[in-house]
Each structure stands twice: as structure tokens, then as C-alpha cells.
Amino acid sequence: xxxxKHHIVPYLTHIMVLLGLIVLTVITVLITSVELxxxxxxxxxxxxxxKGAVVLLYFMHLKFDHKIYWVxxxxxxxxxxxxxxxxxFDYLYR
Amino acid sequence: METMTHQxxxxxxxxxxxxxxxxxLFIFTEILLFGGLFIVYSVYRHxxxxxxxxxxxxxxxxxxxxxxxxxxxxxxxxxxxISAIQKNDRKLTLLMLGITLLxxxxxxxxxxFEWGGKFExxxxxxxxxxxxxxxxxxxxxxxxxxxxxxHGVHIIVGMVLLGITLYKVKTGAVNSGRYALLENxxxxxxxxxxxxxxxxxxxxxxx
Numbered sequence: 419x420x421x422x423k424h425h426i427v428p429y430l431t432h433i434m435v436l437l438g439l440i441v442l443t444v445i446t447v448l449i450t451s452v453e454l455x456x457x458x459x460x461x462x463x464x465x466x467x468x469k470g471a472v473v474l475l476y477f478m479h480l481k482f483d484h485k486i487y488w489v490x491x492x493x494x495x496x497x498x499x500x501x502x503x504x505x506x507f508d509y510l511y512r
Numbered sequence: 513m514e515t516m517t518h519q520x521x522x523x524x525x526x527x528x529x530x531x532x533x534x535x536x537l538f539i540f541t542e543i544l545l546f547g548g549l550f551i552v553y554s555v556y557r558h559x560x561x562x563x564x565x566x567x568x569x570x571x572x573x574x575x576x577x578x579x580x581x582x583x584x585x586x587x588x589x590x591x592x593x594i595s596a597i598q599k600n601d602r603k604l605t606l607l608m609l610g611i612t613l614l615x616x617x618x619x620x621x622x623x624x625f626e627w628g629g630k631f632e633x634x635x636x637x638x639x640x641x642x643x644x645x646x647x648x649x650x651x652x653x654x655x656x657x658x659x660x661x662x663h664g665v666h667i668i669v670g671m672v673l674l675g676i677t678l679y680k681v682k683t684g685a686v687n688s689g690r691y692a693l694l695e696n697x698x699x700x701x702x703x704x705x706x707x708x709x710x711x712x713x714x715x716x717x718x719x
Contacts, residue, residue: 424598426595426598426599427591427594427595428595429592429595429596432588432591432592432595433588435588435591436584436585436587436588439584440581440584443577443580443581443584443712446712446713446717447573447577447717450713450717450718458717458718459718462713462714462717463713465713466709466710466712466713469709470706470709470710473587473702473705473706473709474702474706476591477587477588477590477591477698477702477705478699478702479695484529486533487532487533487536490533490536490537490540491536491540494540494543494544497544498543498544498547501547501551502551502554505551505554505555506554509555509558509559
């Protein structure tokens, strides 16, 4: 696409994103070493999703690219979330 | 076709946007492949909570943590290499891709030692030891070997892709005006990182 200007992400942004991801990883390890019962898994998964979102938005350029990619990825994630929900309703209430 | 003059200079058959959309479509199939495995894992863990908890203690958090950091850094170096080629800095692009390949290799070497340690104790798919495990333990280790193994295959494929890209940057076939291959290989590499981001807490950090 001609008018789709190529956004050049500054090097510093990548470095900051990397530092953020490393901090989140350290937090996950620390959080799961504390006894929080069922919340441990929840916390670990929330942080993992956060890290995943950062990778998608910054490293995979969803934040800077044409919106169509963002829409496509959102649809796939929504479908996946729906499958998880259906599966869990099945196993929890059968 | 006259109305669709997207490119300023390249040949008529080139469409970077289409190739990128194609790459994303492929990535979606990968997300659903691993997503399905994550659901299988979750259901079995839900059914065998104690066994999964005890079995995970066999895995080294330190090893998993180091490999997580390695993949995160390698993802950043790929991202930087894309910015570098957009700025027409070939040297930095090559350097960053080289570092990425080295990090990928380090990841595999770590995995080799991690798996090797398990193999030495007689723990590998189909071994006598594994056949005699309880149902829950067997499920945990089978899923562990299968999912990290499949992820390892993706690392190797990613290395091949990045290696080809590195070569093409060297020859000039991939340059500041034409870097769709680098972008697409980069997307693949980030996907490999993305999958590991979820594998790490699920297998190493169960509490």
C-alpha cells in the first residue's frame, strides 16, 4: 500500500520494551514462589498475557502497522477465547 | 491493475502487504495449533492437579528462566534489525541477525542439557520409567516433551528462516527498499517467543 507510511520504530523503544518484558518475567517468577493458592496460576497467566500483548503490539508492529492486522489478530484471539470458555464450561459442569 | 500502483519501483508482481497478510494467516494456524495443546494441558491439569504440581518440581526454574530471557532478547534483536534495515543500516541489521542466531543456538544447547538430564534418569517418551508413572505424571511429562519439543522444532525453522534472510541481506537481495522477507521471518521469530511466554509459566511455574 503506497500511502501506508513505513513507521520506523526507534531502537530505544525496542530496548525499553525488552526491559519491560524482562521485569515482567522476574515478577512472574517471584509471584509464583509465594503461596497464593489458586491465584498463583491466575497471576502467572495474566502476566503472560500482558507480555504476549506487548510482543504483539511492539515487536510484531501491530501498534504501528495498518489496522487490518490488528483486527485479524483480535478475531483469532476472540475465537480462541471462546473455545477455552466452552471447554471449561463443559469440564466444570459435566 | 493500473489503478493499483502500490509500489514506486519494484516489479509488478510484488505485493509486500499481501505477503505479510499471508504470513499472519500462517501464524494464526500456529496460534491455534499451540492453543489447542494449551487447552489439552489445562484440562488434564484440572483433572490431575496434585500430580501436575509434584511433577513440575522435576523441572528447573532457573533453566526455564534463562531460556525465557534468551528468547526475549533475541526477539528484541530481530525487532531492532528491522528498524535498522529501514534506516538502511546494513551493518547493524547483519549484526542483530547474527546475535539472534547465536541466542537461538544457545537456547537449543540449554534445551539439550535440560532434556539430556531427563534422558539420563531414564525419563523420555516411551521409556520404562515413564510407562510406570501414574496417569497424571505421565500426562505432564508427555505434554512437556511434546510441547517443548514442538516449540524446539519451531526454533530450528526460525533459525533457518533467519539464516536465509541474513544471507540475503548480505547479498543485497534484502535491502532498505525491499525487506518483506526480514519482516516475515521476524514475525515468525516473535511467534516462537510468544509461545514460549506461555509455555514457561505453565510448565515451570506451577504452584
